[in-house]
Amino acid sequence: LTIGSDIARGPNTPRPGCRGYLHKRTQSGLIKGWRKRWFVLTHDCCLHYYRHKWDEGKRLAVSTIKLERAEVGPDLSLGKQFVFKCRPLLENRVYFFCATSNQEMKWIVALEKAIHPVTQQNHVWVDVTQHNSNLPPLAVKNPECLGLLHKMDRIKDMWIQHYCILKDGCLYLYSGIGIYLQGYTVREQPYGSRKCTIELKPPSDEFKSFYLCAENPNDNKWIAAIKASIKKWLPLHQALQDYNNHQPEETRM
Structure with a gap:
């Protein structure tokens, strides 16, 4: 379960880590040299x-x-400016790329980030939310808020109704969608013709925003409940990190 993920419908794929034109050095064929191509670096550690x-x-x-x-x-x-190389472990060759300006460092940083992602410490709340996502609605104990919400499907450009449960910083939309809310900000924001809309804005532009509206336009319990759930969850998460960071090295797992 990741930030802004759709549990059953497939993950909310982050935007590419980097994209743009590069010149790629050819090493085969009748004509050798540099060819301009459009490159897209995705978060599954692939460069297309x-x-x-x-x-x-x-x-x-x-x-x-x-x-x-x-x-x-x-x-x-190669005696050329803005050149960088990439040697994949699984291929017996070296790729040479040339940026169109001094943006080659942007690409090197993005590639390093994709190859060596910063691992985040797992914690009990992630396990719990993954478990809850597989439960029927009535089996989630002590929800902080529940009821009907409409979620904007921007691909279909229509509002789709879901039964929703808010629990420990995670909003479960039945059937099958879970929005993991760590780091999200919540506010009332008009969307189209609907004035009383809830905007869930992610902590990074790599993930999409979500727009929800209550069945009853005057029902504003959801904004307060979501804000309280995120606020409660974050200090607990930070406390766990602080505790682990201050443990002696020999006691850490």
């Missing part, structure tokens, strides 16, 4: 490239480079 920017999402990638445990860094051996 297309012939043109507008091909992304419409055509299959020309090729995909799996970056797991790859070596990445700047390269000066």
